[in-house]
Amino acid sequence: MKTLSKIYNGLIFLFLYAPIVVLIIFSFNDSRSRSVWHGFSLRWYEELFCDKEILNALIVTLTVAVIATVAATVIGTAAAVGMHGMNGRLRRAMMAVNNIPMVNPEIVTGIAMLLLFAFIYRSTGWFQLGYGTLLLSHITFCIPYVVLQVMPKLRQMNQHMYEAALDLGCRPVSAFFKVMLPEIMPGVVTGALMAFTMSLDDFVISLFTSGSSAQNLSVTIYSMVKRRITPEINALSTLMFGAVLILLILVNVSQIRGQSKAQKA
Secondary structure (H helix, E strand, O other): OHHHHHHHHHHHHHHHHHHHHHHHHHOOEOOOOOOOOOOEOOHHHHHHOOOHHHHHHHHHHHHHHHHHHHHHHHHHHHHHHHHHOOOHHHHHHHHHHHHHHHHOOHHHHHHHHHHHHHHHHHHHOOOOOOHHHHHHHHHHHHHHHHHHHHHHHHHHOOHHHHHHHHHOOOOHHHHHHHHHHHHHHHHHHHHHHHHHHHHHHOOHHHHHHOOOOOOOHHHHHHHHHOOOOOOHHHHHHHHHHHHHHHHHHHHHHHHHHHHHHHHHO
């Protein structure tokens, strides 16, 4: 039974990661072919760093992802703390509202945001489709993921620690940063990683809210599909995969060290 379980798990991981391995291998191919190997080369990495369209899209993608992650983490953490302090029925209602954007089809969210920005622009002249609307839309759909990651840590936390800090003379803000935030930090970090990943990965909402002046990588690659995709995309995907993998390793190592220190203490 254990052997079958290992084989089953191995097949799942093979199915998940085999396409990524193929993508990485052919990013070093000396030819445009995506199926025939013509020798090792860094040609597509060189052309990638000379392609202004892709580099501009990469800059937009990374800046939007970083800013949206920071903003969504701050807002989502504050929202989670606020919902945690509510009574049971109201908290459940707020969590249901929080979960709606995650189960709602992205195309519905994208069209709704497009109509909202168009209405505001017609009424006030603000929020013309571009970098600002793209950033606002990413912050909006990232917040629920942060709330979902922080709430379990708030439930696990000893509620009397915060009250004890207040009784000992801490102000509410100081007690939050010194007592509550260190306890829920793993959830905050996980929520930030989720927000960053979702922002990098998003296509549908970005397609409706980016306009023509500020397009992220997913929209740019979609427009390139109409022409022809070159292995530059393989090289770009390889670099992004490597960066995310290194980030996850560093976060996991820091969490393991933090847990070992806590156990020793």
